[in-house]
Structure formats: C-alpha cells, structure tokens
Amino acid sequence: MGLSHQSMVNAHPDLDLVAVCDTSTYVLDVLSKYTGVKTYTDHNVMLEKEQLDCLFVATPTRYHSQIVGAALERNLHVFCEKPFALNPEMAYKLAELAESKGLVNQVGYHYRFVGAFNEAKRLLDQQIIGDLHHVRAEAYGPVVLRPKGSTWRSQSAEGGGCLFDYSCHAIDLVNYLVGCPLSVSGSVLNRIFSTDVDDEIYSTFQFSPKLFGQLATNWSDESFRKMSVKISLWGSNGRINVDRQEVQIYLRSNKGLEPGLLTGWNVRNTTELTRPVWFYVRGEEYSAQIDHFAQCMKHRTPTASTFRTAAETSLVAAMIRADAGKARTSVDPASVGTTSPGAEQRDSSRFGIRSIFGRR
Amino acid sequence: MDRILFGDNQFFGVNHASEDKARAQAMRFQDIEAVIGVLRDAYAEGIKTFMCTTHERMSGVCDYFRDNADKYPDYNFYPCMPYAHKYANAAAELGILGAVRSFLPDNNPLGALVKGGLSLARKDVEGLAKMLIDAEMKMFAGLKTPVVFLQNVATDFLLGLGFDEAFRIFADHIKDQYNAEPAFITMNAPRLYATLTKLGIKNPIICANINKVGFRMCGGIDAYAELLNNGDCRMVAMSIFASGALHPKEAIEWLTQYPKLRSVVFGASSRRNIAETKSLIDSLMPEAVAG
Structure with a gap:
C-alpha cells in the first residue's frame, strides 16, 4: 500500500515528497538508490528532522494511532489508511485532536x-x-x-x-x-x-x-x-x-x-461518471482521494472522509x-409443541433436492 | 507492427462498464478452448497479432499456437507483463520480498537459483528484474514475440515513483534477450513519453487509452493530441470505445484525425463484432502515415 501512495504523491504537482519511512531497510535501500528519496526507519526521527506539512500513514493498523498521534502533535495534516484505528475509542480521540488543532484529516476509504x-x-x-x-x-x-x-x-x-x-x-x-x-x-x-x-x-x-x-x-x-x-x-x-x-x-x-x-x-x-485525474496508477479513486487531501490542505477545508466518519465506521x-457474541434464538420444535423430524426423514429430503439439481 | 491487434480483457472477465457483463464473460471463457475459438475467428478475419497478458491461463493458448504453427505461420504474440494481480496477491500474503522470492525460478538449474539469491542479496534490481521477465516469457518459448509490453500498472507505478531506471532495464533486456521491441502500456502517456525521452529510449511504442470522450487519458486529451501529432513515438490506441460508451463508427471516425496513430487494439467475443470492427478500421483508417 505505501508504495502506491508514494508513487501517486510523488507524481502530484502540488505535493513535494520529502521522505519515506519503513521498517524494511531492504526496500528503503532500493528506493533510495533508484529514486533518490530520503529514507528513515523511525518515524519519530523523521518527524524530528524534516520540515513537513503533512504525513501519509500506510502502516499495519496497529501502528496507526501512535504515528497519527505523533504527527498531529507536531501540527501536521494527516492522511491515514483505513481502518484507521484498532478501536473506536482511539479513533474518536484522534478525530478530536485533529479537529481541535484545525488540521486536515482523511482516512483512505477510497x-x-x-x-x-x-x-x-x-x-x-x-x-x-x-x-x-x-x-x-x-x-x-x-x-x-x-x-x-x-x-x-x-x-x-x-x-x-x-x-x-x-x-x-x-x-x-x-x-x-x-x-x-x-x-x-x-x-x-x-x-x-x-x-x-x-x-x-x-x-x-x-x-x-x-x-x-x-x-x-x-x-x-x-x-x-x-x-x-x-x-x-x-x-x-x-x-x-x-x-x-x-x-x-x-x-x-x-x-x-x-x-x-x-x-x-x-x-x-x-x-460517464468518472472524473479525470492528474495521474492514474490503479484506479481513479486512489488518485482522486490523494488529490482531494491536497486540495483540502490548500484551502483548509474538511475532507470527504474524515477521522470522525472513520471513527463512526x-x-x-x-x-x-x-453483537456476534450474543445469544441467538434457537429453532426449537419443542417450542411449538412438536418434536424434531427424524434423521432419516431429513436425509431423504436432502436427497430429493440433490436429485432435482442433478437433472440437467 | 500490424494495424490491428487483438486484446484479451474479455477473456479475463475484465469489463470497465459492468460487473454482470464481466462475470458473463468469465463464464463464457472458463474453458480455454472458447478463447482459442475466438482467436481462430479473429485470425480468419485477418487479425494476426494477439496482445496477451502473461496470465498463467494463456499458456494453453500458447500451446495451441505452438502445436499448430503450420496453420498459423504468421501469428504473433505481444506479451504484456506482468500479470499484476499475481504479484499484488503474493505481496499481500508474503510481503514484498517474499513475493519476489516466490516468483524467482525454483525448478530451474541450480545456476538460476543461485543467481536469483545473489541478486536478491545484493539488491541488484537489474538481475532480479531480468529473472522475473524471463519467468514471464517462458510460456511464449518457440512463438513469435516481436513486441513485449510492460503492463500499465507496472509502468505507471514506476513512473510515479520516479524509478526511471526500470524502464531502461526492461527495454535493454527485451532487446538483448528476445530480440524484440520493448513497449509500454500506460494511462499517463504524455508523462511517460517525457520520461522515456529523457532516458534516451528512442521512438518508443506506447499503448494508451485514446478515445473521443477522453476516458482514462491522464494529462488531458490535448496532451495526447500533441503526442499523436508531433511525438517521436509509435502510438497504439486502446479503449477506443471507452468501455462501450461510444458507438464503433463514431469512435473510429474520431481516430482518423490522427493519421500517425500506428495501431489499434480491441477485444471482442463474437466473430460478428470482430468482423464489424475490423472492417470499420480497414475502411476508415487503412494505414498509418509514416512518422
């Protein structure tokens, strides 16, 4: 996921890709050698050293809240991949933090x-x-x-x-x-x-x-x-x-x-329904959501997929x-004053269905 | 390059207009014999080039044309690689490195294995890329493959990253190893052309959506017109009907304003549709003006 974000961000006329951060030094070495991008293995070091306006977060979900939180604390606008946070409590907390700071926030529900x-x-x-x-x-x-x-x-x-x-x-x-x-x-x-x-x-x-x-x-x-x-x-x-x-x-x-x-x-x-995008990698919607984030930063307007709507999700x-752990209503013949049909009867009815579908 | 190339989206249940149509096509072409039947129809109508994704299902088609080389002496395959879903699914399951490792040859002579392992260890992208290309090309052994395309997902992903060296690696290996013309499918033709020009890849073959409604023509229809009129490249038009949004005659008439357009690729499932589209192209735009 992160690589396709990098591709689209790098190609966007209004965005300057400053640096990327990943735990795979192998991938980072290849990227830095062939694309010249600056790389980090620790997002805190990257946030400390670089002058950034925004951060795109496309890590496994369990790191989202920590990284998004760190970026918001530094007053960065944040685009985070879905499903945003591991639990709704954290998701609402981050939404409130972003809103209280007036930062543009978006989750990648493309x-x-x-x-x-x-x-x-x-x-x-x-x-x-x-x-x-x-x-x-x-x-x-x-x-x-x-x-x-x-x-x-x-x-x-x-x-x-x-x-x-x-x-x-x-x-x-x-x-x-x-x-x-x-x-x-x-x-x-x-x-x-x-x-x-x-x-x-x-x-x-x-x-x-x-x-x-x-x-x-x-x-x-x-x-x-x-x-x-x-x-x-x-x-x-x-x-x-x-x-x-x-x-x-x-x-x-x-x-x-x-x-x-x-x-x-x-x-x-x-x-007829798809609007053109400036750059296409794997579907207009992926490009469109990144452009939307860039435009919202430029005009300081709320996005169409905010931390808050993602928290609701x-x-x-x-x-x-x-709810999945809750009790269900049993289908109980005794509750209507009858007994369960015998195993033999059920088998023959199943056989009947099979023979109908078997006739071609 | 032939004027008319036959495409393969319909065989994979790819339809940009409707999921139901896509599923109906997937059902119809479940049996590879049905695919071969349509290719035979296309050949009978005079279409002798199949632009074909390196999906493993296509190995059955390759087998057929290899076994019947005497019936189709002038048949060409234009492989389009990689089949991206294969890599994307593997990367989701195994991670990027695991995915690359899983597609390196495992039943080849020891040399290839060691070479693959070494390339991986040395972060030798060129060595790895060559091995992955060779793995994709394997099913076409013994068939004519005068042009080999890099699929748009790969082209555009690399283009966005600025991984320009990859285009040179691909172009050189296709020329050196397969004595074929490297070619590129893209949804961002003007931008790709600029990058290829910067890399010194001369007169490249670029296949892109070219249609009257501007569907998936990133950079805008005017930039495409400039490329078609003045670019030092050989353009192949795909998605000329904009996924069914345009009537065939209207779509092809619109293309005639670009006399330097080299080729057109289209896919169809019935002999009637193949014949109709072919005859429209033959009558309205018989050949390209040398550029």
Missing part, C-alpha cells in the same frame, strides 16, 4: 471517491427512490483462500480479519450513503480458512423505525477477480444498485426530480464484533 457511488449519493440526497426501507451492503473478493498467511492481515491483534478490511469498506459506504446505523443485531463472524481472524461477516442494521439494512462480506470468495463492493437500496419509489462500474436505477415514477431518468430501469456507468465494526 470508495467515497468512486464516481458511481457519488452519483448514487447525489440521487439519494434528492430522495429519488422515495423513502428508503432497506439497504444491502456486500463485499466479496479473493484475499484469504488458503489456511495460511503470516502477515498482519491474518492477526486479529494487528487489525487483521475481514471485519477490519472488507466489512469496514462496506460499512463506511453505508454510513456515507445512508448514515450511521442506530443498532446492529444478528451479527455473525465466521472463519473459513483463517485460524486467528474472521473471513466472512453478516449483520443486520437498523437506521430508523422503518429503515433496515444487511451487511454481507466475505474475503475468501475467489469467484471475484478482485474486491467487489455493491450497495443495493430499496425505497418507496424504486431501487438503486451501485458498484464501482455502474449505477442501476429503477424508478416507479420519475416525478420530475431528475431530468434524463426514465420510469423503469436506467443505467449510468463509470465512463470503527464504532459500527466494534458493535458488530460485540
């Missing part, structure tokens, strides 16, 4: 910079699909596909796991599009291949008496070429499906809110973790 999601937000803000009643947030992709892995992503104590990774992206988008949920319930943290962390997460959200949502994320799904996040929203006047590539809008009627949209299905895709993630 989906907030995808044209399609921003188009969906624009349409939702106009209440184009009426009163929302359901939101579904899904994220699938191939990260952990084997019972193996030795990096920090596989360690729960270091902020690894699908909840801190894929789920946080999906939660952050829900918070961005609809607002932060008031409650979570029925949460599941399940392991597929990992031994120390969760690989799939499911949860039910409530936003208001009439608006509910569901979260489904799984980073062990290799049927996806890369991470894919999709949000589906249902309202009294239709529905919106949105992913990185396109916004699909179904309207029961277009009450003249948005010219160009028809009653029924409408599709707007990435080509961390809070929802923490509540899902807490």
Whole structure:
C-alpha cells in the first residue's frame, strides 16, 4: 500500500515528497538508490528532522494511532489508511485532536471517491427512490483462500480479519450513503480458512423505525477477480444498485426530480461518471482521494472522509464484533409443541433436492 | 507492427462498464478452448497479432499456437507483463520480498537459483528484474514475440515513483534477450513519453487509452493530441470505445484525425463484432502515415 501512495504523491504537482519511512531497510535501500528519496526507519526521527506539512500513514493498523498521534502533535495534516484505528475509542480521540488543532484529516476509504457511488449519493440526497426501507451492503473478493498467511492481515491483534478490511469498506459506504446505523443485531463472524481472524461477516442494521439494512462480506470468495463492493437500496419509489462500474436505477415514477431518468430501469456507468485525474496508477479513486487531501490542505477545508466518519465506521465494526457474541434464538420444535423430524426423514429430503439439481 | 491487434480483457472477465457483463464473460471463457475459438475467428478475419497478458491461463493458448504453427505461420504474440494481480496477491500474503522470492525460478538449474539469491542479496534490481521477465516469457518459448509490453500498472507505478531506471532495464533486456521491441502500456502517456525521452529510449511504442470522450487519458486529451501529432513515438490506441460508451463508427471516425496513430487494439467475443470492427478500421483508417 505505501508504495502506491508514494508513487501517486510523488507524481502530484502540488505535493513535494520529502521522505519515506519503513521498517524494511531492504526496500528503503532500493528506493533510495533508484529514486533518490530520503529514507528513515523511525518515524519519530523523521518527524524530528524534516520540515513537513503533512504525513501519509500506510502502516499495519496497529501502528496507526501512535504515528497519527505523533504527527498531529507536531501540527501536521494527516492522511491515514483505513481502518484507521484498532478501536473506536482511539479513533474518536484522534478525530478530536485533529479537529481541535484545525488540521486536515482523511482516512483512505477510497470508495467515497468512486464516481458511481457519488452519483448514487447525489440521487439519494434528492430522495429519488422515495423513502428508503432497506439497504444491502456486500463485499466479496479473493484475499484469504488458503489456511495460511503470516502477515498482519491474518492477526486479529494487528487489525487483521475481514471485519477490519472488507466489512469496514462496506460499512463506511453505508454510513456515507445512508448514515450511521442506530443498532446492529444478528451479527455473525465466521472463519473459513483463517485460524486467528474472521473471513466472512453478516449483520443486520437498523437506521430508523422503518429503515433496515444487511451487511454481507466475505474475503475468501475467489469467484471475484478482485474486491467487489455493491450497495443495493430499496425505497418507496424504486431501487438503486451501485458498484464501482455502474449505477442501476429503477424508478416507479420519475416525478420530475431528475431530468434524463426514465420510469423503469436506467443505467449510468463509470465512463460517464468518472472524473479525470492528474495521474492514474490503479484506479481513479486512489488518485482522486490523494488529490482531494491536497486540495483540502490548500484551502483548509474538511475532507470527504474524515477521522470522525472513520471513527463512526470503527464504532459500527466494534458493535458488530460485540453483537456476534450474543445469544441467538434457537429453532426449537419443542417450542411449538412438536418434536424434531427424524434423521432419516431429513436425509431423504436432502436427497430429493440433490436429485432435482442433478437433472440437467 | 500490424494495424490491428487483438486484446484479451474479455477473456479475463475484465469489463470497465459492468460487473454482470464481466462475470458473463468469465463464464463464457472458463474453458480455454472458447478463447482459442475466438482467436481462430479473429485470425480468419485477418487479425494476426494477439496482445496477451502473461496470465498463467494463456499458456494453453500458447500451446495451441505452438502445436499448430503450420496453420498459423504468421501469428504473433505481444506479451504484456506482468500479470499484476499475481504479484499484488503474493505481496499481500508474503510481503514484498517474499513475493519476489516466490516468483524467482525454483525448478530451474541450480545456476538460476543461485543467481536469483545473489541478486536478491545484493539488491541488484537489474538481475532480479531480468529473472522475473524471463519467468514471464517462458510460456511464449518457440512463438513469435516481436513486441513485449510492460503492463500499465507496472509502468505507471514506476513512473510515479520516479524509478526511471526500470524502464531502461526492461527495454535493454527485451532487446538483448528476445530480440524484440520493448513497449509500454500506460494511462499517463504524455508523462511517460517525457520520461522515456529523457532516458534516451528512442521512438518508443506506447499503448494508451485514446478515445473521443477522453476516458482514462491522464494529462488531458490535448496532451495526447500533441503526442499523436508531433511525438517521436509509435502510438497504439486502446479503449477506443471507452468501455462501450461510444458507438464503433463514431469512435473510429474520431481516430482518423490522427493519421500517425500506428495501431489499434480491441477485444471482442463474437466473430460478428470482430468482423464489424475490423472492417470499420480497414475502411476508415487503412494505414498509418509514416512518422
């Protein structure tokens, strides 16, 4: 992650890359030899010696709060990678510190910079699909596909796991599009291949008496070429499906809110929704979020993905973790005055299903 | 270089406009025979160059064209390396060094192994890069590969870092080892051209998005026009339909304002679409003006 930030920052016309800091002296030696960048192995030494305006933090999550805190104390603007902090308490503390000092702060929730999601937000803000009643947030992709892995992503104590990774992206988008949920319930943290962390997460959200949502994320799904996040929203006047590539809008009627949209299905895709960036490495959104940070520093305006919104995302993630340990309602035949069907019966019904699908 | 090159995004379920279309394509091309079938159709329509990612799935395609060399005596592969997801996934799991180590030859003669280990220990980027290039090129052995591309993720990442030496290492090794033309895919063509010029890489082959709506043309459409009209480079246009945003005729007519544009790469899944696009290019922009 840090290397692609370096590539984009270095190419930005308004930013001067002063130095980089990493624990791998090997990588630092190669970078310094071939790109001439000044390098450090201790961020405190770097902060002490260099005259900096801002810091980009792309370390494993457990170092975020310490490094971000040190930078804020020195009055630097900070861009930090997601999921920001290991716990919401620390995340809110850092948000308050940055706000109290008037420093520009941003967390790398890059989906907030995808044209399609921003188009969906624009349409939702106009209440184009009426009163929302359901939101579904899904994220699938191939990260952990084997019972193996030795990096920090596989360690729960270091902020690894699908909840801190894929789920946080999906939660952050829900918070961005609809607002932060008031409650979570029925949460599941399940392991597929990992031994120390969760690989799939499911949860039910409530936003208001009439608006509910569901979260489904799984980073062990290799049927996806890369991470894919999709949000589906249902309202009294239709529905919106949105992913990185396109916004699909179904309207029961277009009450003249948005010219160009028809009653029924409408599709707007990435080509028309994506704004050009000054430099492209691996997707406009990654460039756009760095440019946004640079522009916010220049104009001293708040970012579209602040420490505070990231803290709210961390809070929802923490509540899902807490909820996952809670008691569930058993499916108990005795509670309706009957006994469990016999094993033989269940086996034959399963066989029946198999034989239906077997006929091709 | 041929006027028309055949691309491979459709075979990998890459579609910049729709996840559903991408998945449908991934299903359709699940069997490598389906890929080969489309390449045969393209060949029958007169498209004799396949610009092909060094994804391991492509080894089946390479096998087919090697085994049937007599049927396709003039067939060219333009390998595009590296297949970046392979490295990104390995780096996420094994760290950067672990990833590099995992792609160094392990079933080669001892010499290669030792050479790899030594290059790694000495931080000899040139030695390492050559070995990684050789590993990517292995599946094309015995096939014609007159042009070899560096993929845009690698090109643009290195370009941003200012790791300019990497372009020289790549260019030299492709020329020396494979007697082929080094080429570069990028989303930042004007900036890349400036860097390659500074490095003394003359008249480079640069493949970039070139389309009427300016989709993924970083640096702006005017800077691209300048490059197409006055640059000392051979430009290959990709994403000419801007992921389906443009009608084929409109897209290709727009390209005709750049007579020095050398080649066009496009991908399609049906013989009808291949034939239609080819005939539009043949009739509207038959050949490039020598630049």
